[in-house]
Amino acid sequence: MRYLLIEDSAEVAVPILRYFQAKGYAIDHADTIKLAKASLQVQDYDAVILDLNMPDGNGMDLLVQLRRERNQHPPVLVLSVNHAVDTRLKSFESGANDYLLKPFDLRELDARLRNLLTPPVGATGRVLRLGELELDFHERQITFRGELLQLSPKDFTLLEVLLVNANRPVSKSMLQDKLYGFGDGAVSPNAIELRIARIRKKLQPTGVGIKALWGIGYQIKLDD
Structure with missing residues (x-):
């Protein structure tokens, strides 16, 4: 599996990176919207982990652009400290597949991401x-x-x-x-x-x- 983590906070990003790398995943990290766009242009991902509040733009805008412009639509899990129902609804309307509030348990993040992945042809259940x-x-x-x-x-x-x-x-x-x-x-x-x-x-x-x-x-x- 290869994931893209779009998160500007090192405090949040480093534990996520270490966790998934230890499990054998390939995971790329973008701490700006600009870097995220560059990564998405050259690499296909099995899933994207997206923080909404980025230093050079709004993650929601990137999500809308991703859904509009990409031929392949990887599952997107939004990370946010925002508990507002309106924000969660807008995320889903913009194309998010899941929404996880900070702080969170890394095991839950892992489980949610795997639940978003489409089972391959020939699989029975999981x-x-x-x-x-x-x-x-x-x-x-x-x-x-x-x-x-x-x-x-x-x-x-x-x-x-x-x-x-x-x-x-x-x-x-x-x-x-x-x-x-x-x-x-x-x-x-x-x-x-x-x-x-x-x-x-x-x-x-x-x-x-x-x-x-x-x-x-x-x-x-x-x-x-």
Whole structure:
């Protein structure tokens, strides 16, 4: 998953960034409307976390523009200290998908965001299955015959992306986009290959494999 956090307060932003990075998400941070617009122009996001009171503009105006101009409409969760019903209603009318009052628990923010994500094709409720491998989106866990696969947060995210796109090729650039944000700095050219190798070992007993497609990327599927 890759999120965009639009929040000018470091006191609010830093804990959010640390929380989601520790869970293996890619999350970009914009502390101005200008930077948020630049990020949205070059990157597609699974969800946007938007503070309404920004130093160089109104988050509500950005929300309206996002809904009007973007071909893809990522879910938007608004963060605000404003308890007024009128403000919440205006946020929803402008295109917000959820509204969370400050202060909040990071676990609630995480749960609300995942509830906004559209389940992939083939999922039953919150669970996607490939053979006997099961991905639970809300619990963020992957199991085989009821046993939890022990994966690092980033390896989990990579495997999640592959499973969501089961039986379809996934490019290396897409995997990098989902795993690493702008703030992650230089990423080793073989970082994806190393993670794939580790995940393959975890999948050996499951009957599910990851096939490398030369010049295209990777594809997860049931073993032949």
